[in-house]
Amino acid sequence: MAREPRLICASSALADSGRGVRFEVEYFGEPAPAFAVRYQGTAHGYLNRCAHVAMELDWQEGVFFDSDGRDLLCSTHGAAWAARASERRC
Numbered sequence: 196m197a198r199e200p201r202l203i204c205a206s207s208a209l210a211d212s213g214r215g216v217r218f219e220v221e222y223f224g225e226p227a228p229a230f231a232v233r234y235q236g237t238a239h240g241y242l243n244r245c246a247h248v249a250m251e252l253d254w255q256e257g258v259f260f261d262s263d264g265r266d267l268l269c270s271t272h273g274a275a276w277a278a279r280a281s282e283r284r285c
């Protein structure tokens with residue numbers, strides 16, 4: 196949880212299953228990339244970090260969803276996560 200609330204982007208900037216908005220957070224005292232996306236009407240924020248290697252997830256800047264707009268993908272090897280939870284699909 197952030198110490199202070201801050202505006203990341205206008206709500207209208209997040210289209211459902213569309214491009215994400217990248218921003219930076221402090222994570223264990225260090226700056227870390229993060230992103231916000233909207234899925235099924237709800238905005239979600241995540242660290243922009245693969246669980247396997249020190250790589251960001253987006254395969255093009257701000258593109259995190261698969262072509263169906265359902266799962267979030269890792270650009271490095273294509274692992275998919277449900278956008279609403281940390282459930283990994285493959």
Ligand code: FES
Nearest residue numbers: 245247269271274
């Ligand atoms: S390299 Fe990103 S999930 Fe494995």
